[in-house]
Amino acid sequence: MLRIRPVLLALLVAAYVRRSGANTPANCTYEEIVGVWRFSESSQTADRMEVCDNGTIFVNNVTVELQYPNIAVDEFGHKGTWTMVYNQGFEVTVADRKYYAFSDYKIVSYVVTSLCDRTKPGWSHDIEGKKWACYQGTRVKGPFVGANRTHTIADSLALDHDVFRQDPAIINEINAVQNSWTAKHYPQFEGIPLTDMHRLHGGPASTIYSYPTPADVTQEVRRVADTLPEQFDWRNVSGVNYVTSVKYQGYCGSCYAYGSIGMIEARIKVLTNNTLTLDLSEQDVVQCSHYSQACEGGFPYLIAGKYGQDYGFTTDDPYLECTPDTKRYYTARYGYVGGYYGGCNEPLMRAALVRDGPLTVSVKMALSDDFVSYGSGIYGPTGVRHRRPNGEYNPWIEVNHSVLIVGYGSDAQTNKTYWIVKNSWGDWWGDKGYFKVDRGVNAMGIESIAVEAIPVPIPK
Template identity: 45%
Template sequence: MCLPALCTGVMKIASNETIPKVMGVAEGVNNAVALSNKQDLVLVVKMDPEERIDDERGSSFSRTLKEASGSGCEIVSQSSGFQQDCVPLFETGSDTTQEVIKLQSPNIAIDEHGNQGTFTLIYNQGFEVEVAGYKWFAFFPFLESNGTVTSYCDKARPGWVHDVMARQWSCFYGQRIDPPANKIPLVIAHHSSKRVPRQLFKNNPNIVNAINRIQTKWKARQYPEYHLFSSLFYSCSPVIVVAFTRRPPQSAPVTQDVKRLAGSLPETWDWRDVNGINFVSPVRDQENCGSCYAFASMAMLESRLRIITNNTEQPILSPQQVVSCSHYSQGCEGGFPYLIAGKYAQDFGMLEEAYCPYKGVDAPCQVQPHARYFVSDYQYVGGFYGACNEALMRLDLVNNGPVVVGFQVYDDFRYYSGGVYIHTGLHDSFNPFETTNHVVLVVGYGHDASSGLDFWTVKNSWGEEWGEDGYFRIRRGNDECAIESIAVAATPIPQLS
């Protein structure tokens, strides 16, 4: 099994208060946690305006682990109450205190007092540690220069720490202790880190004909209704292009216990039809915004709320709240469901669509106080990043509800109209897009007799006109397009009656 570790060894933490000040958490334009996209750290407490944090890094999983492994890492914490941007706190030279946390394989965190908790990577973007009633979250810094992106996975830019109730907040930064002598930064060489221009999608009959000619597992068709639409309609984000030019970890091996449990599951499952009852919310359209991660995250919470309440609660939650207000993501430029369906929903709660309607643009965060839906827990399927596999996904899916997944979108997928999708290897000369990451919702699984393939049933966010009424099926059991690598699950809390 792959080890998703920030570092294996010792982590050191510093703060000017052992216990952060108690602060109320209310979200709005001026009092929400904010991520600085303009300034970042190469070395801890040294600012460099040329660095920024977003979804453009592309270090591979194995390289991330190699760079992050060592004798330990240091986390420095500056108490700040509830801060929008943690970076300025570490420019003032204020006093700090320090704490040591030891991280062990596969996902164990132990603090100086012997308290044991957990940690996980968040793709190659950052990490989260939970120990002794506190959660520590930060992004990794990276440097882009002359079209090359260098990721520093042995450091953490200023991030946020809070108690598990999200009432006491502070800021911290981190650095691994005693780095190896042969340190090699994670470099994506000769690859532009600039945002991809918003090209117009053009239907290409040649690739459609070629897809249908070389295989019979699925059908392709042109989508004249989307001709000359921005290419953003067909991808989650133009920013994540670099992040997925290198593959995420392969799905983890299946243990005998998991294999036995999965063997008792039904041969087929679909949350749209459980004894004639539908627990899945309607298909929506993300439009010209890279907000797939927000739509898939909200769709999972919506479905799981329906399941938990036996359909007595059927909210439609607000992706626009995520796009406009979340600083754990980058609005229409992309994000990760672990940080949205999980961390953001737990820390701040989700509004219903009526209170923050979807606009499909990076609009200002302007929301009024209303009841919100929170989550009690969240995790990568398998417990941490790198522990996911097909059997664990089916177990979580059947027992708890739909799961959010990321996968690689290739040119041919955009023309999917039905059947069980397998990447053909064909490329579209009309639309020379790079491989991008897309986030969707798995709602079921089954076996297709005509093709002989096992499949996942997946809810997309490109409208009901695309695919099989807004859904698609994709080959199951061999990590097709990395769809079985980084599934995310969360448990929403229903409203009181």
């Protein structure tokens, strides 16, 4: 079911443009964040809806050192944790307070300069979700202080005047070069504006310019993995289905909301022994979250995790106003599988999946890649790209798409191992809305940055 009302799509895109810090094209590395930071904080209030922008008045300072791999130590010796949040910003938890902000940047034409030694105005609060404040970070010591990096972003507006085409010869070529999966033609995508196809794949504000490589597998992790079942699927655990139905995101870059909420819904079913099934509102996330970019994109860590803990999820769809006082289901704790950005790997993902429920993951591809044509089988990229009948390629624009892993298995005939993944393109796409993808080889970056969140199944 399309949850983002068509009449609201233009409003949501406009809201994205107006939001403070909404577009996040910054591209910062671990080495550009680790070091000593000064956090300047405003007066603390009880208002979690406070807008943090360049007009904020800061009254307090605290110094925090971010150490390898995820240790944070403040000036008083209190120890906590920190993590990169994709390449967009970082979150710190220390001395019973949480801090999150996007990294700063500037744009001239389509050239982005990432100002990684300072942040945009961000949000802080105590670990109970009270005593909110705005803050801004400045790195005062560390490698590459003052060194700015630049990159070029795609002119996504240029897509407005072009449409997506599926040449039957390309479908045949995909099927001819491999026998692991079958491609098919989708008339639903034919002639769709490329701007809409871009949003379907994640949107321009969901780009991750450099995925981390999966972490090394320790002997302890390998021992745990050896105890796991060879096959596992949350859609059929002793005959019980713990996964909610496949939804359709439409041509709004809201896969981050669907992947996040799909995990929360499924894990609530797991926690309640399948006695509570919820249909949570993706529209509430898209319309109301300060941590995402409406229909232009977002990231699961900030939605399944941070938004879920700070604001909660509701079964009510907002129309034109956000109402935080509605009954909500909150996230108790969250993080990247492995504990921090860059700590994830395939055995850790299987262990987390079996233990607590489905995982939200991100996959990378190009807008013209073959994935959109998946029909059945175990997907692996072929390198064949969609071209128009005249031989021209559809534009190559890298995208980042959020989906939900619900299980894993292996194929006895080919010895291929795979993940079972729920998409948000409707049940007419793929294998009734699902796809299988190569496991253990980090296909599409799927084993790099899995996110897990533990929900509270009792609303408040």
